[in-house]
Amino acid sequence: MNIENKNIVITGATSGIGLEFLNDFSGIPGTKIVAVGRKVENLPEADNIFPFRADVSKSEAVDELFKFAIEKMGRIDIFFANAGFAYYEKLRNATWQHIDSIFQTNVISPIYSLSKMIELNQSTEFMHIITCSVVGRMPFLGYSLYTGTKYALDGFNSAMQYEMPPNGHLMLVYPVATYTGFFQRASDSAFMPWPRQTTKDVLKAVKKGIAKNRTRVFPYPLIKPILYLMNTFPFVLKIYLSIQKKNQIKAASQ
Numbered sequence: 156m157n158i159e160n161k162n163i164v165i166t167g168a169t170s171g172i173g174l175e176f177l178n179d180f181s182g183i184p185g186t187k188i189v190a191v192g193r194k195v196e197n198l199p200e201a202d203n204i205f206p207f208r209a210d211v212s213k214s215e216a217v218d219e220l221f222k223f224a225i226e227k228m229g230r231i232d233i234f235f236a237n238a239g240f241a242y243y244e245k246l247r248n249a250t251w252q253h254i255d256s257i258f259q260t261n262v263i264s265p266i267y268s269l270s271k272m273i274e275l276n277q278s279t280e281f282m283h284i285i286t287c288s289v290v291g292r293m294p295f296l297g298y299s300l301y302t303g304t305k306y307a308l309d310g311f312n313s314a315m316q317y318e319m320p321p322n323g324h325l326m327l328v329y330p331v332a333t334y335t336g337f338f339q340r341a342s343d344s345a346f347m348p349w350p351r352q353t354t355k356d357v358l359k360a361v362k363k364g365i366a367k368n369r370t371r372v373f374p375y376p377l378i379k380p381i382l383y384l385m386n387t388f389p390f391v392l393k394i395y396l397s398i399q400k401k402n403q404i405k406a407a408s409q
């Protein structure tokens with residue numbers, strides 16, 4: 156798909172990966188973008204950017220978002236369901252709301268938006284992009300709920316590829332640790348694991364993926380062989396996790 160002249164929605168556009176995409180996509184000729192987040196005051200101003208304040212974990216807010224986007228742009232060609240967050244913690248206290256909140260935001264909202272995109276675009280070509288994570292393919296210490304949400308998206312994608320209408324493309328993005336405020340928001344003591352990349356690396360890989368209508372994009376070049384090794388030889392994963400655990404303990408004691 157060509158990004159030029161497309162009407163786009165980006166959730167999680169107020170910081171990090173989403174903001175990087177917003178800044179780049181809004182400079183592409185003919186694009187119009189509805190930029191979504193709760194802190195819309197962080198959004199850049201431009202004639203082709205339409206800010207929309209929403210908590211995307213709520214179905215009514217997503218319904219309102221679609222209404223707003225159609226009102227402003229007439230149609231939606233690309234929906235980038237990028238909003239998401241993590242808890243860095245040990246799951247100890249039974250709090251329904253805590254678990255519900257992360258699954259509503261990271262899993263239900265992107266899937267619900269996809270179903271709305273399918274409903275909306277009966278015959279016109281569209282693309283739905285979801286920011287998954289490399290932790291949708293490997294577990295990570297201290298992030299069990301977050302890992303659960305991203306594995307859910309990966310499983311959904313595997314089945315949904317066979318159910319997509321011929322005019323629709325579904326693409327999941329699997330970044331490794333990316334320099335954004337994400338870890339800080341997960342917890343004051345959250346540790347940023349290895350390997351790492353920038354939001355520009357994610358952008359570059361996703362733009363290639365959009366051009367080629369890819370179903371999965373892995374922005375970090377070596378991650379596919381690394382995942383292959385970890386999933387084929389579980390001891391490699393164990394060694395990696397034990398190194399990360401030492402690093403986490405070291406970071407926590409500093």
Ligand SMILES: NC(=O)c1ccc[n+]([C@@H]2O[C@H](COP(=O)([O-])OP(=O)(O)OC[C@H]3O[C@@H](n4cnc5c(N)ncnc54)[C@H](OP(=O)(O)O)[C@@H]3O)[C@@H](O)[C@H]2O)c1
Nearest residue numbers: 167169170171172192193194210211238239332333335337
């Ligand atoms: N950074 C990483 O290492 C990394 C790695 C792999 C995958 N990812 C994924 O990449 C995506 C973007 O993360 P990031 O790294 O760019 O982190 P970030 O800088 O913390 O950005 C997260 C964005 O999501 C939005 N958001 C979170 N909850 C929301 C809600 N309920 N309603 C509306 N917006 C919400 C935030 O907007 P407001 O605060 O304005 O609402 C913010 O714009 C997430 O899905 C994350 O899981 C990140």
